[in-house]
Amino acid sequence: MSDAYDVAVIGAGQGGLPAAHMAANLGAKVLLVEDREVGGT
Amino acid sequence: MNEGCIPTKTLLRSAEVMHLVRDRSAEFGVRGIDPKSVSFDLAAAVARKDNIVAGIQAGIYKNLDRNKNITFMKGHAEFTSPVDIRIDGTLVTAENSVLAVGSQPAPYAIPGLKEAGFITNYEALKLEELPNSMIVIGGGYEGVEFAQMYARYGTAVTMLGRAPRVMPKEEPELSEKLGDILREEGVDLHTSTEVVRAGAENGARFVLVREAGSERRYEAEVLLLAVGRNARVENLGLSEAGVEMDGPYVGADRRLRTSASNIWSLGDANGGLMFTHRATYDGPIAALNIVKALGREVDYRVVPRAVFTEPTLASVGLTEAEARAQGHEVRVGTADFAGSGRAKAIGLPVGMVKLIADDGTGELLGGHILGPRADDLIHEVVTAMYKKGSAEAIAKSIHVHPTLSEVVKRAAKALR
Numbered sequence: 479m480s481d482a483y484d485v486a487v488i489g490a491g492q493g494g495l496p497a498a499h500m501a502a503n504l505g506a507k508v509l510l511v512e513d514r515e516v517g518g519t
Numbered sequence: 520m521n522e523g524c525i526p527t528k529t530l531l532r533s534a535e536v537m538h539l540v541r542d543r544s545a546e547f548g549v550r551g552i553d554p555k556s557v558s559f560d561l562a563a564a565v566a567r568k569d570n571i572v573a574g575i576q577a578g579i580y581k582n583l584d585r586n587k588n589i590t591f592m593k594g595h596a597e598f599t600s601p602v603d604i605r606i607d608g609t610l611v612t613a614e615n616s617v618l619a620v621g622s623q624p625a626p627y628a629i630p631g632l633k634e635a636g637f638i639t640n641y642e643a644l645k646l647e648e649l650p651n652s653m654i655v656i657g658g659g660y661e662g663v664e665f666a667q668m669y670a671r672y673g674t675a676v677t678m679l680g681r682a683p684r685v686m687p688k689e690e691p692e693l694s695e696k697l698g699d700i701l702r703e704e705g706v707d708l709h710t711s712t713e714v715v716r717a718g719a720e721n722g723a724r725f726v727l728v729r730e731a732g733s734e735r736r737y738e739a740e741v742l743l744l745a746v747g748r749n750a751r752v753e754n755l756g757l758s759e760a761g762v763e764m765d766g767p768y769v770g771a772d773r774r775l776r777t778s779a780s781n782i783w784s785l786g787d788a789n790g791g792l793m794f795t796h797r798a799t800y801d802g803p804i805a806a807l808n809i810v811k812a813l814g815r816e817v818d819y820r821v822v823p824r825a826v827f828t829e830p831t832l833a834s835v836g837l838t839e840a841e842a843r844a845q846g847h848e849v850r851v852g853t854a855d856f857a858g859s860g861r862a863k864a865i866g867l868p869v870g871m872v873k874l875i876a877d878d879g880t881g882e883l884l885g886g887h888i889l890g891p892r893a894d895d896l897i898h899e900v901v902t903a904m905y906k907k908g909s910a911e912a913i914a915k916s917i918h919v920h921p922t923l924s925e926v927v928k929r930a931a932k933a934l935r
Contacts, residue, residue, distance in 0.1 A: 481590075485809055486604055486613035488596045488755070492520060493786030493798025494619030495579065500806035501617075502588035509613060511606055513595040516579045517520030517572070518621050518795070519787070 483509040491518020520575060524795050526568050526644045527664055531827055533564040534671035538704075538829070543866065559672045561649045568644065598756035601779045605756075615781045615809045618762070618769055619798070620755065622748035622787035625767065627656075632717040635724045637742040640665070650674050650741040654726055656714055657745035658685040660826050663701065665743055667828045670706045677707040677737050679728060681746075684710055686826060690838045690873055690887040697832055697889060700869065717742060750788040765790070773816040775805045783809060792822050821904045825894040830856075830870045833893040835901050836885035839875050848878035852910065852934030854926045856890040861921040867891040872930035874900065874910055881909035881934075892923055899927050910934045 487498040490512035498510040520526075539547075541557040583591050594607040602612050624639040638646075640661050651674065655666045658680025670676040678701070680687075685701070685708070686694040702708050709730055716727040725738045749767035757763075761779035763770045768790030775783045783805045786798025797819070807813045825833035842849045852874045856862040862869075870890030876883050886900030899913055910931035918928045 481609075481611045483590070483611060483613045484615065485806075486596070486611065486616040487619055488604075488616060489619035489621055489788075490579070490583075490591070491619055491621050491786070491798065492524075492795045493621075493802045494617065495582075496799055496802030497617050497619055497785060497806045498589055498802075499582070499586060500803040501810050502586050504806065504810040506588065506806075506810045508589045509611060510583065510589055510591045511596040511604075512591070512593060515521040515576065516583075517576055518798070519521060519523040 483507050490516040522641045522644055528827055529568040529571050530564055531668055534668045535829055538671045559649055562647045597754055598760035601760050601781055617805050618784040618788055619786055620751045620788045622793055623751040625747045625749045627744055627746050629714050630716045635717040635719045637744045639744050643743055652739035653741045653743055654737055654739040655743045658682055661745035663826055663828050666706050670704055679712045680710045689834055693832055693887050693889040774808050774814055797822055821901055823897050823901050830890045831893040832889045833897040834887040835897055836904055842875050842884045850876045850878045850934050852930045854929035856926055859926050861923050862891055872926050874930045874934055876934050882907055883910050896923055896927055
């Protein structure tokens, strides 16, 4: 069993964040993953 | 935001304040400051930066919390198939994925460098104690910003660039001038150098450099490596995902789709224009193409760039040489900040604006600004270029007096 998402965004930087928000606002179930700090470099 | 844009701009502001107080306060009529008694508290500047970054991060988490369709996970993602991802111990599936993994300092093969010990931009933003001396390897964006920053803090900075001038892809007369300014501020700048070896001896680090036909040796407490960045794709499972690389970057087409049809990639990871504002532009396009299948293509025709030294160097579009190489007959309009009353008033009457237009159509092809607040000033040119316009509106519209933007207007008038 694993969770199922429409879109996985790997990286919560300044590109991943707007991608995740836009996909979510368009109705997609989004997973956002970050291994360091949010916000990116 | 954690190791680039905002942190460097925050710490560069500390460098500006230090420079004004220590080196220029008397000129502005401020008395009572003995330059010898002025010292720099790097830990305090870093704490200010950390505080600002923490505030921005809190805002990001708040926005994520508010978005009910987003689940946030902290951890390392690794593809085990195009649709299966392991995040540390957790397995998930995703119909589509977006690689927004960013970049990291490129490995640079200098014999002995690793053993000697070096720092990159990441550590350079976290130092607690000011080094007495530093060698900056690299004459690009990161190199010039850190060289000026640490030189203004009071570190003796040696800078080693590979190209004949700093910021070698920028308009030559502007990047030459920026190099002169760094030298005037005390940066020991060497260009056309090749670092052949690094090492450590008696507590100091050294590099051996081939320069003007001979070999020279430079020593410093700290070596800062600032020589470009690659995609951050280690242990991401890209081959399991079916994503092909294009050299050190993720291969993606103009719709941001990779070689795996359900995986998309954006920003620094794709190479090319490695700026935050490019990644921010890419993000919604990737999302629209995935969720709405819009097939939208990225348009990088007009992407401005800036290096945040003082004065700032900002540009958009083609250099004069690039425009000519592409077959354009060009017209060039320039104006100096030395002629600006406002630039004189703020004590920065240095640099120039250079605009390049097609001689036949008048269409603006490029804009280049070295000067105070060039990073903001460039956008007048950006807007005109986005509309595929000439410089006419810039030349004819009324600009507030006295502002730095009048220099952009003067350059536009000089084009005609």
